[in-house]
Each structure stands twice: as structure tokens, then as C-alpha cells.
Amino acid sequence: xxxxxxxxxxxxxxxxxxxxxxxxxxxxxxxxxxxxxxxxxxxxxxxxxxxxxxxxxxxxxxxxxxxxxxxxxxxxxxxxxxxxxxxxxxxxxxxxxxxxxxxxxxxxxxxxxxxxxxxxxxxxxxxxxxxxxxxxxxxxxxxxxxxxxxxxxxxxxxxxxxxxxxxxxxxxxxxxxxxxxxxxxxxxxxxxxxxxxxxxxxxxxxxxxxxxxxxxxxxxxxxxxxxxxxxxxxxxxxxxxxxxxxxxxxxxxxxxxxxxxxxxxxxxxxxxxxxxxxxxxxxxxxxxxxxxxxxxxxxx
Amino acid sequence: xxxxxxxxxxxxxxxxxxxxxxxxxxxxxxxxxxxxxxxxxxxxxxxxxxxxxxxxxxxxxxxxxxxxxxxxxxxxxxxxxxxxxxxxxxxxxxxxxxxxxxxxxxxxxxxxxxxxxxxxxxxxxxxxxxxxxxxxxxxxxxxxxxxxxxxxxxxxxxxxxxxxxxxxxxxxxxxxxxxxxxxxxxxxxxxxxxxxxxxxxxxxxxxxxxxxxxxxxxxxxxxxxxxxxxxxxxxxxxxxxxxxxxxxxxxxxxxxxxxxxxxxxxxxxxxxxxxxxxxxxxxxxxxxxxxxxxxxxxxxxxxxxxxxxxxxxxxx
Numbered sequence: 001x002x003x004x005x006x007x008x009x010x011x012x013x014x015x016x017x018x019x020x021x022x023x024x025x026x027x028x029x030x031x032x033x034x035x036x037x038x039x040x041x042x043x044x045x046x047x048x049x050x051x052x053x054x055x056x057x058x059x060x061x062x063x064x065x066x067x068x069x070x071x072x073x074x075x076x077x078x079x080x081x082x083x084x085x086x087x088x089x090x091x092x093x094x095x096x097x098x099x100x101x102x103x104x105x106x107x108x109x110x111x112x113x114x115x116x117x118x119x120x121x122x123x124x125x126x127x128x129x130x131x132x133x134x135x136x137x138x139x140x141x142x143x144x145x146x147x148x149x150x151x152x153x154x155x156x157x158x159x160x161x162x163x164x165x166x167x168x169x170x171x172x173x174x175x176x177x178x179x180x181x182x183x184x185x186x187x188x189x190x191x192x193x194x195x196x197x198x199x200x201x202x203x204x205x206x207x208x209x210x211x212x213x214x215x216x217x218x219x220x221x222x223x224x225x226x227x228x229x230x231x232x233x234x235x236x237x238x239x240x241x242x243x244x245x246x247x248x249x250x251x252x253x254x255x256x257x258x259x260x261x262x263x264x265x266x267x268x269x270x271x272x273x274x275x276x277x278x279x280x281x282x283x284x285x286x287x288x289x290x291x292x293x294x295x296x297x298x299x300x
Numbered sequence: 301x302x303x304x305x306x307x308x309x310x311x312x313x314x315x316x317x318x319x320x321x322x323x324x325x326x327x328x329x330x331x332x333x334x335x336x337x338x339x340x341x342x343x344x345x346x347x348x349x350x351x352x353x354x355x356x357x358x359x360x361x362x363x364x365x366x367x368x369x370x371x372x373x374x375x376x377x378x379x380x381x382x383x384x385x386x387x388x389x390x391x392x393x394x395x396x397x398x399x400x401x402x403x404x405x406x407x408x409x410x411x412x413x414x415x416x417x418x419x420x421x422x423x424x425x426x427x428x429x430x431x432x433x434x435x436x437x438x439x440x441x442x443x444x445x446x447x448x449x450x451x452x453x454x455x456x457x458x459x460x461x462x463x464x465x466x467x468x469x470x471x472x473x474x475x476x477x478x479x480x481x482x483x484x485x486x487x488x489x490x491x492x493x494x495x496x497x498x499x500x501x502x503x504x505x506x507x508x509x510x511x512x513x514x515x516x517x518x519x520x521x522x523x524x525x526x527x528x529x530x531x532x533x534x535x536x537x538x539x540x541x542x543x544x545x546x547x548x549x550x551x552x553x554x555x556x557x558x559x560x561x562x563x564x565x566x567x568x569x570x571x572x573x574x575x576x577x578x579x580x581x582x583x584x585x586x587x588x589x590x591x592x593x594x595x596x597x598x599x600x601x602x603x604x605x606x607x608x609x610x611x612x613x614x615x616x
Contacts (some may be wrong), residue, residue: 007438008437008439009439009441011434011518012439013439014428014434014438015430015433016429016430016433016445018425018426018430019426019427019430019449019489019493020349020445022426022482022485022486022489023449023452023468023490024485024490025482025486026464026467026482026483026486026487027455027460027486027487028452029467030459030460030463030464030466030467031459031463032453032461032469033463033466034460034462034463035460037463037466044466044469060568080373082384091315091318093316094311094314096313097307098308098311098312098315099308099313107319107567109602110322110323110604111318111322112318112598112605112606113595113598114322114323114326114597115459115543115594116591116595116596116597117326117587117590117591117594118546118547118549118565118568118590118591118594119549119565119566119584120547120549120565120566120569121565121568121587121590121591123610124568124569124572124583124587125325125326125329125584126325127572127578127588128572128577128583128584129325129328129329129332129584131326134340134341134344135322136325136328136440137342138343139345143345153407153509169321170318170321170322172318172322178606191468194604208572217383226496227456229545230456230458231456231457231458233458234549234550237550238549238569238572250442250518252458255458255462256461259461259462259465260554264421265462265466268462269462269463272458272459272461272462273459275457275458275459276456276458277320278305279458280454290570298495
């Protein structure tokens with residue numbers, strides 16, 4: 001009997017072995033390395049030198065890009081949080097208020113469709129089509145007689161960060177609308193009916209009933225936006241490479257440059273660890289203090 | 301509940317405005333595929349010249365008029381030819397951007413297809429078999445295994461980017477397909493296990509019981525019970541995964557140090573940074589071509605696509 005139990009457990013582990021092997025090789029090992037290598041100063045192929053917490057000290061206290069990059073990252077993330085918690089929710093509510101299921105489905109599909117465009121292509125389309133000198137924005141300004149407002153949106157230090165932010169305007173494509181829509185659809189019909197009986201409709205119903213009942217969706221999007229916002233740098237790399245100068249540098253991009261341009265692998269690992277700790281802290285705060293609808297109901 | 305009609309009209313109006321704003325960049329891109337750099341320099345807002353020519357010639361066909369027509373080529377030279385010749389010239393004119401872009405993108409596209417398909421197959425095999433064991437059997441250490449799978453969601457990409465590169469380099473996988481496929485499977489399986497597990501756990505135990513009584517082993521149960529019952533959840537996982545792999549840009553860009561295995565996303569970026577970016581028409585055609593495979597998937601499987609995206613959002 002004991003033999004049988006052992007062979008049963010053994011079979012189970014044989015079947016999940018590929019999962020465990022991949023997890024430990026390609027996720028846990030890099031995580032461990034990220035921490036251990038951040039204590040060294042090394043280039044690929046040369047001697048590494050133990051520096052203790054030196055990389056962290058240098059990054060936090062004497063790296064000239066630290067504060068500007070944190071500021072840019074904060075601004076980009078804050079903007080995204082404001083936008084993603086409001087506009088898609090309103091649009092989802094508008095779609096949800098339509099009278100026929102068919103039209104609701106059509107709009108959901110339309111707003112989702114842009115997701116087929118690869119992220120890189122989207123950034124490049126905005127760069128080439130909207131912001132270039134002969135681009136949609138500048139040509140429209142010229143056409144309506146505002147030619148002195150035209151500029152290199154991504155090369156002008158005053159507008160570069162703003163130009164990165166508004167990519168994706170009007171911010172309703174993608175998954176957010178669908179997530180909020182799912183939340184609105186799950187509001188029980190008797191809640192809606194009793195609201196209508198009480199005369200609670202329109203904007204009042206939206207704020208009193210709908211928003212509190214989609215809190216868990218809002219929380220999900222908030223957490224996702226913050227996590228993405230803190231580590232996003234591909235878009236900045238594609239659009240401005242952090243420039244002009246360091247006007248749009250973000251911490252992730254600085255990590256990338258240190259690793260792959262300046263060959264400072266240990267320093268790059270340290271930046272990665274700092275970002276990870278920031279993301280972890282913010283996520284824990286979010287989970288703890290931003291209560292979702294279910295938790296409010298349970299009286300937690 | 302009846303709503304006043306004007307309310308619906310207002311809703312439609314607002315939504316249509318938002319939808320057109322959202323789609324504007326893409327419509328402009330689609331329009332500019334067929335315009336040459338020269339046309340673009342002359343005027344920004346315009347319909348492709350080649351299309352105007354095609355419409356003109358088509359009108360001749362429709363009215364049964366077989367007069368000769370004047371064809372204007374890319375460089376402004378005029379020539380009078382008959383309508384069949386004019387038609388084929390305009391077609392050539394219109395498709396020069398796309399065909400040039402395709403010749404640049406073809407190797408990237410092939411790499412993307414190979415990597416996406418291998419990753420999707422790998423994630424399905426590895427993820428579903430692990431989820432099957434985790435959801436249907438109690439064995440020593442099950443909770444530990446599940447928690448070690450779940451807790452990987454805690455580690456953001458930014459933490460592991462540099463060490464993963466060091467790892468792949470040390471394993472000697474740089475400039476190979478494995479450098480992309482293996483890490484993609486490793487991270488893609490996590491959410492797949494999550495999705496598969498909750499689906500498999502909902503299947504009735506009687507099915508498994510009777511299969512076991514009939515003498516089926518794990519493989520028999522997997523092939524005869526799990527697979528036929530789980531087609532919808534497999535399609536969701538596959539779509540989620542293809543979407544993820546197709547959009548990966550930075551990782552392929554980093555691990556292809558010699559540039560031989562670039563995928564569509566990193567290839568587009570390389571293209572945009574090269575001399576070819578001077579030719580607008582070529583670039584717009586390239587953006588459009590890179591979107592076609594997912595567009596086909598989207599049209600063909602809208603519903604699993606929607607479900608795949610919303611369950612993909614769980615991945616933090």
C-alpha cells in the first residue's frame with residue numbers, strides 16, 4: 001500500500017516535471033540572480049567584483065537620472081491611472097445602456113479591434129503618422145491656420161513627455177472596456193429594477209450604484225496600470241530613446257541602457273531590484289487599502 | 301424597461317465619435333499603404349492616386365467604353381494606353397508598397413509564426429497536463445507546487461529581464477529560437493495552468509472514475525476525456541498566448557544579437573530605424589501586414605478572443 005502511494009506521487013511529479021523545470025530555470029533562477037548579481041560590478045566576460053550594496057547606493061543617491069526618471073515614471077503612471085479608471089468605464093456604461101444586444105456587441109468588437117495591431121506598430125504609427133513633421137497633427141494644425149503651433153512633438157523637450165502620454169487617445173481601445181463591461185453586466189437585474197422604481201437613474205445611478213459595484217474591476221485595473229506603469233519603457237525607447245537629452249528617461253530604460261549599452265550588468269540588476277521592491281510595495285498597499293465590492297459587502 | 305428614443309440616439313452619437321477617433325490612425329495607415337512617398341510629400345490628406353485611376357478605368361468597363369485612357373505614373377509621366385493595360389498598370393502602382401514591405405517582412409513573419417506556434421503548443425501541453433494533475437489528484441506537496449506556480453506572477457518582467465539575458469547567454473541559446481520559445485513557455489504556462497485548472501476542476505468526477513475503472517491511464521484520460529471536453533478553454537489559452545507572443549518586442553530584440561531570428565515586432569522596429577523608414581508607403585504597408593494575422597484570428601474567433609483577453613488580464 002505504501003509502495004503504491006509512493007508510485008502514485010512519483011507519477012504525478014513526473015507529469016508536472018516540465019512545468020517545474022521551466023519555472024525554476026527561466027523564472028526562479030533569474031529572480032535569484034537578479035538579487036545576487038546586483039551585489040557585483042561586472043561586465044559580460046570579465047572578472048566580477050563584489051561591491052555589496054554599492055550599486056544600490058550609487059543608484060539611489062548619486063545617479064543623476066534617478067529623480068528625473070522617477071518623476072517621469074510617476075507622471076506617466078499617474079496620467080494612465082487617471083485615464084484608465086475613468087474613460088473606459090464611462091464608455092462601458094454607455095455601451096451597456098444601449099437598447100439592443102446586437103449594437104452592444106458591435107461596439108464592444110469595434111473598441112477591441114485595435115488590439116490586433118502589434119504594440120510596436122502602434123507606437124510607430126503614432127510616431128510616423130501623428131507626430132512627424134508631415135503628420136496628422138501638424139498638417140491638421142496647418143490646415144486650420146494654426147501653423148505656428150506645429151512642432152516636433154517628440155523632439156521638443158517641452159512636449160515630449162506629453163506626447164508619449166497621449167498615445168492611444170482617446171484611450172478606449174483594448175481590454176479595459178471589456179473588463180468594466182463584464183462588471184456592469186454582473187450587476188443583478190433586481191438591483192437595476194429597484195433603482196428604477198426608486199427613481200434613481202442616469203448620472204445618479206452611475207455614481208451611487210454602478211461605480212461601487214464595479215469596484216473590484218477598478219481595483220484590478222488600478223493594480224495592473226501601476227505595475228505596468230512602473231516597468232514600462234519599451235514605448236519610451238521606441239518613441240524618444242529617453243531623449244531629447246534625458247527629458248523622457250524612465251528607470252526601466254535606464255536599466256536597459258546600463259545593461260546593454262554600458263555593459264554594467266550588476267548595476268542594471270540593482271535598478272531592476274529597486275523597481276521590483278517599489279512595485280511590490282505599491283501592490284501590497286493597493287490590495288490592503290483599496291477594498292473591492294465583495295469585501296465591502298462581507299464587512300471586511 | 302423602456303427608454304426614450306432620443307437617449308439611444310445620443311448614446312450612438314457619442315460612441316460613434318469615440319470609435320472614429322480610436323480608429324483614425326488605423327484608417328490613415330490603411331489609406332497610406334497605397335500612396336507613394338511622392339504623393340505623400342505633395343499632400344498629406346488624400347486618397348491614393350492609384351485608386352482614383354482604378355476607379356476611372358473601372359467606370360470605362362462598366363459603361364462599356366473601350367476608348368484609350370491616359371495613365372499618369374508615379375513620376376508624373378503621361379502615356380495613352382488601352383484600358384486593360386491601364387488597369388494592370390494601376391494595380392502594379394498600388395501594390396508596389398505592400399509587395400516591397402512583404403519582401404522585407406517575410407523572414408520576420410516566418411520566425412514569428414514559428415515561435416508563436418511552438419510556444420502555443422508547448423504552453424497547451426505543459427499547462428494542461430500540470431493543471432490536470434493539480435486539479436484531479438491529491439498528492440503530497442500539491443499545495444506547494446500550486447503556490448510556487450502562482451507566486452511567479454509576483455515577479456515583474458523588469459526584475460528578470462537582465463538576469464534572463466545572462467541565463468540565456470550562459471546556456472548558449474542566444475540567436476536561437478529556443479531563446480524565445482522556452483522562456484515564453486515558462487511564463488505563459490502560469491496563467492494557462494490557472495485557467496485550465498479551474499476548468500478541469502469543474503468537470504464531473506464520475507467521468508474520471510468510470511474511465512479509471514475501464515483501465516484508462518493518465519494518457520488515456522487526457523486524450524479521451526480532457527481533450528474532447530476542453531476545446532473552448534484550449535482556444536482561449538491559445539489565443540491569449542499568441543497575442544502575448546506576437547506582441548513581444550524587447551526580448552527578441554535583445555536575444556537576437558546577430559539579427560538572424562528577428563520576429564515581426566522587433567523586425568518592424570529594425571525597419572523603422574533603417575534607411576527603409578524614409579519610404580512612408582513601405583512602412584505603413586509593413587504596419588498593416590504585421591496586423592493581418594491577428595486580424596484574421598480576431599475575425600475568425602471573436603468570442604474566444606474576447607474571453608482570452610479578459611482572462612489574460614488576470615496576469616499581473
